[in-house]
Amino acid sequence: MAGQISQFLSKDHRRLEDLLNQAAAGGEHIDAACYSQFRAGLLKHIAMEEKILLPAAQRLRGGIQLPGAEKLRLDHGALAALLVPTPTPTIIKTIRIVLKAHNPLEEGPDGVYTTCEQLFGPQAPAILADLQLAPEVKVAPHHDGSFVMEATRHALGRAGHKLVEA
Numbered sequence: 711m712a713g714q715i716s717q718f719l720s721k722d723h724r725r726l727e728d729l730l731n732q733a734a735a736g737g738e739h740i741d742a743a744c745y746s747q748f749r750a751g752l753l754k755h756i757a758m759e760e761k762i763l764l765p766a767a768q769r770l771r772g773g774i775q776l777p778g779a780e781k782l783r784l785d786h787g788a789l790a791a792l793l794v795p796t797p798t799p800t801i802i803k804t805i806r807i808v809l810k811a812h813n814p815l816e817e818g819p820d821g822v823y824t825t826c827e828q829l830f831g832p833q834a835p836a837i838l839a840d841l842q843l844a845p846e847v848k849v850a851p852h853h854d855g856s857f858v859m860e861a862t863r864h865a866l867g868r869a870g871h872k873l874v875e876a
Contacts, residue, residue, distance in 0.1 A: 715830070715838050716823035719758070723813050726751050734802045746849075749793050753847040756786045759816075762840050767826050770833075778815060778822060784869035785812040791865035796852040799876030808871050 726748060733744035759782070768775045785808060792805050816822045827834050859873075866872055 713824070713827035713834065715763075715827050715834060715841065716817065716821070718838060718841060719755070719763075719823055720817050722751070722755050723809075723817065726755060727809070730802065730805065733797070734799070738799060740797050740799075740802065745797050750847065750849050752789060753793065753849060754844060756790060757847050758841050758844045760786060762837065762844060763822075763826055766833075766837050766840075767829055770829050776822060776825060781869070782812070782815060782822065785815075785871075788862075788865045788869040788871055791862040794852065794862065795854050795858050800873060803876045804866070804871070804874045807874055808866075808869070811871075 729744055729748035729751060733741045733748055735741065764776065764779050764782070768779070788808055789805065789812070792801055792808070795801060814821065818824065826837075830837050863873055
């Protein structure tokens with residue numbers, strides 16, 4: 711059975727998936743309000759992992775990061791880069807593909823969440839509380855400058871992904 715940290719973060723994955731599905735339900739027309747909620751939620755989720763979960767695990771491992779943490783961080787960078795430009799069907803399709811590969815690395819009996827909970831032991835409730843109290847992330851307006859898609863493609867490539875045309 712998954713622990714409370716796994717349940718909390720996995721439930722957030724489902725919430726984010728639902729928001730993305732709602733945002734893209736209109737096909738070519740993207741629901742800006744739903745996408746905005748998805749965008750803010752994904753940035754907060756990434757921040758919870760990057761600022762609370764992974765650093766706590768690294769501290770408890772004597773400064774050594776978890777196996778697979780580098781891949782998670784590269785994926786987080788790729789996802790964050792995808793959130794910069796105004797959303798398009800191509801952006802949404804690529805986000806879905808990245809999340810489809812990324813979320814299983816975190817969830818399940820062999821995922822990072824379970825590994826963290828085992829490592830945290832009696833400290834798990836305090837870390838869960840920190841995750842639950844994580845602040846909202848300030849979200850900047852979309853930016854569509856000429857360099858944005860080039861930087862996004864670069865971040866995707868570093869993480870082993872590519873922009874996928876819708």
